[in-house]
Amino acid sequence: MGFVIEVAYFVAAVLFIYGLKKMSSPVTARRGIVWAGVGMLVAVLVTFFQPGLHGVGNYLLMFIAIVIGGGVAWVSGKRVAMTDMPQMIALYNGMGGGAAAAIAGVELVRHEPMTLTVQLIAVLGALIGTVAFSGSLIAFAKLQGLQRKTIRFPNQKFVNMAVFAVAVLFGLIIGLSGTGYSGGLLFVFFLLALSFGVMMTVPIGGADMPVVISLYNALTGLAVGFEGFVLGNPAMMIAGIVVGSAGTLLTQLMAKAMNRSLANVLFSNFGSGGAAVQAG
Amino acid sequence: MIEGFVALYIFMLAAFTGYEVISKVPVILHTPLMSGSNFVHGIVLVGAMVALGHAQTPLEQLIGFVGVLLAAGNAVGGYVVTERMLEMFKSSGKGGQ
Numbered sequence: 001m002g003f004v005i006e007v008a009y010f011v012a013a014v015l016f017i018y019g020l021k022k023m024s025s026p027v028t029a030r031r032g033i034v035w036a037g038v039g040m041l042v043a044v045l046v047t048f049f050q051p052g053l054h055g056v057g058n059y060l061l062m063f064i065a066i067v068i069g070g071g072v073a074w075v076s077g078k079r080v081a082m083t084d085m086p087q088m089i090a091l092y093n094g095m096g097g098g099a100a101a102a103i104a105g106v107e108l109v110r111h112e113p114m115t116l117t118v119q120l121i122a123v124l125g126a127l128i129g130t131v132a133f134s135g136s137l138i139a140f141a142k143l144q145g146l147q148r149k150t151i152r153f154p155n156q157k158f159v160n161m162a163v164f165a166v167a168v169l170f171g172l173i174i175g176l177s178g179t180g181y182s183g184g185l186l187f188v189f190f191l192l193a194l195s196f197g198v199m200m201t202v203p204i205g206g207a208d209m210p211v212v213i214s215l216y217n218a219l220t221g222l223a224v225g226f227e228g229f230v231l232g233n234p235a236m237m238i239a240g241i242v243v244g245s246a247g248t249l250l251t252q253l254m255a256k257a258m259n260r261s262l263a264n265v266l267f268s269n270f271g272s273g274g275a276a277v278q279a280g
Numbered sequence: 281m282i283e284g285f286v287a288l289y290i291f292m293l294a295a296f297t298g299y300e301v302i303s304k305v306p307v308i309l310h311t312p313l314m315s316g317s318n319f320v321h322g323i324v325l326v327g328a329m330v331a332l333g334h335a336q337t338p339l340e341q342l343i344g345f346v347g348v349l350l351a352a353g354n355a356v357g358g359y360v361v362t363e364r365m366l367e368m369f370k371s372s373g374k375g376g377q
Contacts, residue, residue: 009326020301022303023313023366024313026309026369027369030363030369034363035331037359040319044329044355047329047330050333052333054370059333061332062329062345063346065348068352070355071355073356074360078364082364090358092318095351095357098346099324099328099348102331106327109340109343217314219322221320227327231331235323236289236323239321240321240323241290241291242295243295243317244298245294245296245299246301247312248302250302250305250310251304253310266289
């Protein structure tokens with residue numbers, strides 16, 4: 001069975017790249033998503049038979065979670081109006097980031113013994129995934145009209161940087177301390193990462209959201225790739241990193257299509273002015 | 281487990297692949313492609329299933345459950361939305377299959 005699973009993951013990775021390639025041309029785009037979908041189906045089905053998974057309860061939970069999560073997403077995706085698509089992408093993307101963070105969460109809560117590199121990458125993936133999670137949810141709320149106000153205050157950039165720096169510091173402590181970190185530290189780390197995602201996104205205006213969503217999309221890809229490394233799953237590594245780099249390029253292209261630079265989109269709204277000068 | 285440099289090679293090659301695949305995309309496909317790549321990282325579902333399958337305590341099960349729930353939403357929602365968006369290209373362009 002192990003061999004079949006390896007082959008299935010390999011096939012999935014090939015289909016993802018093939019599908020993305022097809023999707024980058026208008027003529028073949030529709031076939032592209034179907035191929036990628038086949039890859040996903042194959043990968044998910046064989047995962048049920050992955051050796052080492054245990055417990056009838058765990059399998060039951062897995063099944064229930066897939067049915068509920070998939071069902072709700074299916075219905076909402078089918079019903080949403082075409083004009084509301086961007087915020088749905090933000091929502092689904094945030095869910096992916098949250099899932100990557102949850103994978104790291106399970107491994108870290110268990111105090112799974114890992115080598116130094118693996119542990120640091122697990123923590124890094126958790127940080128990126130959590131920021132993409134809360135940031136995407138704010139992007140969704142903004143486009144959906146749930147959060148209309150653009151919240152700005154003096155020295156916001158520095159407050160955000162401070163929160164980020166403390167989150168990174170806590171991450172380093174967790175990453176470097178073997179299994180010696182406490183559950184409380186882990187909790188504060190995730191809380192800081194969540195807050196940073198929110199704080200980074202609230203000052204950005206609604207018109208810039210598609211670029212920001214694309215950035216979080218790339219970040220989620222990166223987080224998925226990192227957690228794939230932690231779990232030793234090549235399909236996740238390849239798909240995640242491919243999306244990470246493709247998403248980064250796409251973000252730049254989208255910013256360029258608006259005649260802006262990415263830095264301008266992300267930071268120009270802080271403080272006063274500056275935007276018009278940089279945009280020129 | 282994928283060790284050290286092999287992992288680094290995978291990362292490097294995958295990064296270049298992602299970059300090359302997207303490099304010549306027309307503006308009209310920016311949003312569908314963002315949605316499509318959003319679907320592709322739905323592969324996180326596989327990892328979330330493994331994490332939940334390894335869970336031992338109720339807390340681990342809870343986090344794993346939330347992970348699978350979110351990941352399933354990412355994968356299914358990503359697919360549905362991308363498919364609907366790309367559907368429009370079929371009706372407008374004669375070449376689309």
